[in-house]
Amino acid sequence: MKRNIYIPFIILTISSLASGCGSSKMSYPEPVLPLSDNAFVSYAGTFKIGSYEYDADYGTIAVPENRNKTASRLIHLPVIRIHARSATPREPIFYLAGGPGQSNMNCKPFDTLLVEHDFVMVGYRGVDGSTTLDCPEVVDALKRNDDPLSEESLRNLAHAWGASARRFAQQGIDWNGYTIPQTIEDMEAVRLTLKYKRINLQSESYGTRVAYLYGLMHPESIHRTIMIGAAPPGGFLWDSHMVDQQLNDYALLWSRDSLLSARCPDLTGAMRRALQTMPKRYLFFSLNPGKIKIAAFGMLFHRQTAALVFDAFVKADEGDYSGLALLSAAYDYIVPSMFVWGDLASKAVSADLDSVRIIATCTEASNSILGSPMNTLLWKPLLYDRIPIQPLPEELRILRHSDVETLILSGSVDFSDPPKNATYGLLPYLRNGKQIILSEFGHVGDLLYLQKQSTERMMASYYNTGIPDTSGVKYIPMNFNVQWSLPSIAKTAFLTAALVLMSLAAGIFWIAKRM
Numbered sequence: 001m002k003r004n005i006y007i008p009f010i011i012l013t014i015s016s017l018a019s020g021c022g023s024s025k026m027s028y029p030e031p032v033l034p035l036s037d038n039a040f041v042s043y044a045g046t047f048k049i050g051s052y053e054y055d056a057d058y059g060t061i062a063v064p065e066n067r068n069k070t071a072s073r074l075i076h077l078p079v080i081r082i083h084a085r086s087a088t089p090r091e092p093i094f095y096l097a098g099g100p101g102q103s104n105m106n107c108k109p110f111d112t113l114l115v116e117h118d119f120v121m122v123g124y125r126g127v128d129g130s131t132t133l134d135c136p137e138v139v140d141a142l143k144r145n146d147d148p149l150s151e152e153s154l155r156n157l158a159h160a161w162g163a164s165a166r167r168f169a170q171q172g173i174d175w176n177g178y179t180i181p182q183t184i185e186d187m188e189a190v191r192l193t194l195k196y197k198r199i200n201l202q203s204e205s206y207g208t209r210v211a212y213l214y215g216l217m218h219p220e221s222i223h224r225t226i227m228i229g230a231a232p233p234g235g236f237l238w239d240s241h242m243v244d245q246q247l248n249d250y251a252l253l254w255s256r257d258s259l260l261s262a263r264c265p266d267l268t269g270a271m272r273r274a275l276q277t278m279p280k281r282y283l284f285f286s287l288n289p290g291k292i293k294i295a296a297f298g299m300l301f302h303r304q305t306a307a308l309v310f311d312a313f314v315k316a317d318e319g320d321y322s323g324l325a326l327l328s329a330a331y332d333y334i335v336p337s338m339f340v341w342g343d344l345a346s347k348a349v350s351a352d353l354d355s356v357r358i359i360a361t362c363t364e365a366s367n368s369i370l371g372s373p374m375n376t377l378l379w380k381p382l383l384y385d386r387i388p389i390q391p392l393p394e395e396l397r398i399l400r401h402s403d404v405e406t407l408i409l410s411g412s413v414d415f416s417d418p419p420k421n422a423t424y425g426l427l428p429y430l431r432n433g434k435q436i437i438l439s440e441f442g443h444v445g446d447l448l449y450l451q452k453q454s455t456e457r458m459m460a461s462y463y464n465t466g467i468p469d470t471s472g473v474k475y476i477p478m479n480f481n482v483q484w485s486l487p488s489i490a491k492t493a494f495l496t497a498a499l500v501l502m503s504l505a506a507g508i509f510w511i512a513k514r515m
Contacts, residue, residue: 028060031076035062040193047082049108055083063186066177076130077123079190084118091223092118093200094187096207100347101339103127112456122190126178126343133342135164142336149290149376158381165387176390178346184214200463201225204444213396215404224405226459229417229444232426233399236352240364240372246415247369253478260480264314268369274316282325291331292324293373300415301443303478312486323486349389399429406433407462411441440478
């Protein structure tokens with residue numbers, strides 16, 4: 001019962017982890033039967049954004065499951081085209097969402113972009129189409145009560161990946177067909193079907209890798225690209241040393257606030273102490289160190305939820321572990337269902353599998369503040385049991401020069417895709433690339449919505465002229481103050497649970513007495 005009461009509080013707390021584009025239910029036409037390669041069917045409808053309804057097309061396209069095999073079966077993917085307001089629109093914008101393992105159909109684009117550009121969403125194979133790479137074996141392994149970062153849990157997770165692979169093979173699913181290059185060819189098929197000569201790309205996080213490779217594979221198809229939170233090759237791995245550096249950057253910002261620094265003069269030290277001295281339980285709720293680290297790492301992606309994490313650790317260092325108990329509970333509801341795990345594996349492993357680097361990044365220094373929990377969870381199981389996903393050709397796994405006009409938007413405190421990764425690991429290979437780093441911004445949600453109007457203006461001007469209009473960008477200092485802290489949310493949930501149980505007990509006692 002207590003878990004059901006937790007759910008609304010947890011969802012409210014973690015909500016800003018989403019990439020920023022809102023979701024909505026859509027329906028699509030049934031594919032043309034019998035299926036043929038690139039067969040497309042659509043119907044006209046509307047797409048509502050705020051109070052305005054845009055003309056839109058809802059379509060379904062048939063594509064090969066694996067274009068590298070002549071006898072590959074066909075799968076079908078959804079397509080949405082939102083029409084521009086202009087009767088003579090400029091190059092359309094194709095959307096590439098983050099992930100991998102998440103949908104590409106849930107974006108509500110900025111109105112400013114729709115003035116002169118069609119906006120197109122093509123379903124990600126493995127998530128949105130007729131074949132979804134769900135892995136219930138992996139989900140069950142992630143839901144165990146053990147520490148998810150322990151050796152035993154990671155071995156169990158490795159066995160779960162193996163079981164999923166065998167089941168895919170028995171179902172006739174070609175796991176090696178669900179890669180980034182195949183996704184790019186899906187986009188190309190839609191571009192040609194809709195008769196667009198060249199397109200713009202709006203990419204976010206993982207989607208920026210798709211955009212970069214798109215520019216290498218089909219440079220003649222791309223007009224301009226905007227990358228929001230860029231993930232260059234190797235970006236699916238997180239280094240614990242980088243995580244520590246980012247936490248130290250936050251600690252420096254914390255120290256500039258006299259009230260905060262008086263309360264806690266050493267933010268990273270408080271985090272270390274809280275994790276090292278943490279009991280196994282808070283009241284009758286579990287404090288699972290691995291779950292806490294994973295949930296905390298995810299919430300550090302955006303500055304608003306990062307403030308909640310730091311507040312919870314400082315309070316834990318003061319003896320109040322209720323906020324960390326809520327993080328531990330949040331893991332059970334959020335992480336196992338966060339991704340379509342088979343799609344995440346097919347995209348990430350084929351692109352970034354490098355056993356030497358996996359071992360290096362999974363070996364954390366003993367004095368690391370938080371370690372690299374997502375890195376350990378996602379990659380270390382591959383050291384115990386390989387899954388049958390083939391790597392991409394080497395030319396698609398290494399950095400190569402691109403002439404596509406590209407704008408990179410980065411946040412200085414982005415834990416998911418640190419700006420240095422793009423500055424030193426991608427920008428030198430973009431001959432027509434620019435990077436704008438917004439001070440004290442985090443990942444995609446911050447970059448899109450902390451200064452929504454200035455971001456819209458910047459993106460629209462870049463697509464139209466190649467020059468981003470940054471005149472409206474203002475410095476927004478990091479705010480560590482929280483209105484509803486995790487300990488407050490947790491205690492409210494605990495009190496609510498206690499009141500519900502007391503009410504049930506009183507009701508049962510009253511009924512029994514009457515009987």
